[in-house]
Amino acid sequence: MSANRVESAVLGEWLRALQTTVQAVANAMDDVRPTQDAGPVPRDIQRATRLLSGPVFASSYGMVLEGAPDTAQAELPGTGSDVLLDRAVNKIFDVADRASSAAGAEDAVLDAALPLGRRAIKHLSELSEVLATSNTDVTLSWETRATARRTSFSSESADRCRRALRAAQVDDEDTRLEGTLVGGSTTRGFIEIAVEGSGVLVIRTSKEDVTALLARYAQRRVTADVHVLTARSPGGREHRSYALRDLSPREGADTP
Incomplete structure (x- = not known):
């Protein structure tokens, strides 16, 4: 990534990995049905966790991603005000924060990711690999009526996250x-x-x-x-x- 620019291949790979990771984590956090690590993520979860591209702005390089409308969230039984997309994104932020800690990061990443199951662990590893292998740093912000969070995911912390998830048996x-x-x-x-x-x-x-x-x-x-x-x-x-x-x-x- 250079000033105000990012390679289109890196951006496309990152966005694809982010979307599939959000879906996998949301599926793991769904309280209504048992989590399955095989087979497709249920369609209602896919619809409720879609990320839509909004305005692009120039700082280093920035893009706004928006969640699905609230009506899509309402299709999921049992979510109530505890919206599944919000929970999934916050969990990804938790993993990123732990990967950025100076000491014990790899154990902290495993503690955060393990309850999500094999599918989510695989996608979190793939998401980290995009940044680690492209030497790209990102800053992520997430705002809803219930949440306002910000985290940084550097290529160094992404590599730490990837290694922790891939090396674990x-x-x-x-x-x-x-x-x-x-x-x-x-x-x-x-x-x-x-x-x-x-x-x-x-x-x-x-x-x-x-x-x-x-x-x-x-x-x-x-x-x-x-x-x-x-x-x-x-x-x-x-x-x-x-x-x-x-x-x-x-x-x-x-x-x-």
């Missing part, structure tokens, strides 16, 4: 946990289970289910069937993300 499995349900969050969509020998584990689930699960099982012994995604960084650290499949009272435990 990612495995997944279904397993069963036994412990005590000790808390949760309806805002962020998770429950907390205290498991002997492992501490308190944060387990993602649909926001709509959290209140009922807490009402029924809070401070009780439970059995949780979960999907575990594990990423091992080159330095040997393990990052785990848990998604709830089923929750039931532990055999022999009292039920309400």
Whole structure:
């Protein structure tokens, strides 16, 4: 990129990668249906997360990208005021911010990206590669009625992000946990289970289910069937993300 100019090939590749990354992250953050890492992103999510090109301006080089109209967001069940596009873009900003940190950036990137699953990790890596290989720096701003954020994604931090995501060994499995349900969050969509020998584990689930699960099982012994995604960084650290499949009272435990 030079003053007031950018190579058309780099711009086109960046915009394509940005759009597919937004869709993949939004699909991973959809609270209504289970996340799938294979097959196409559902059409309603694709429509609701379209980025439309607006005015171009000259500073170093700038472009305005606008989200789909609110009516497209309303097609998605369960989004309410917590718009899926806004959540997806904010998550991408989270990853960019962590890649820019001076110390522990690679582990921080994995912690942010791992809960999104394999598809989103792949697209985040591709998005980073465009900047890393073209020696391009970008500054991103995002404004909605609920959000105002700004982040910088340099070629150096993009390379750090790409290396962290590509070098990590990612495995997944279904397993069963036994412990005590000790808390949760309806805002962020998770429950907390205290498991002997492992501490308190944060387990993602649909926001709509959290209140009922807490009402029924809070401070009780439970059995949780979960999907575990594990990423091992080159330095040997393990990052785990848990998604709830089923929750039931532990055999022999009292039920309400």
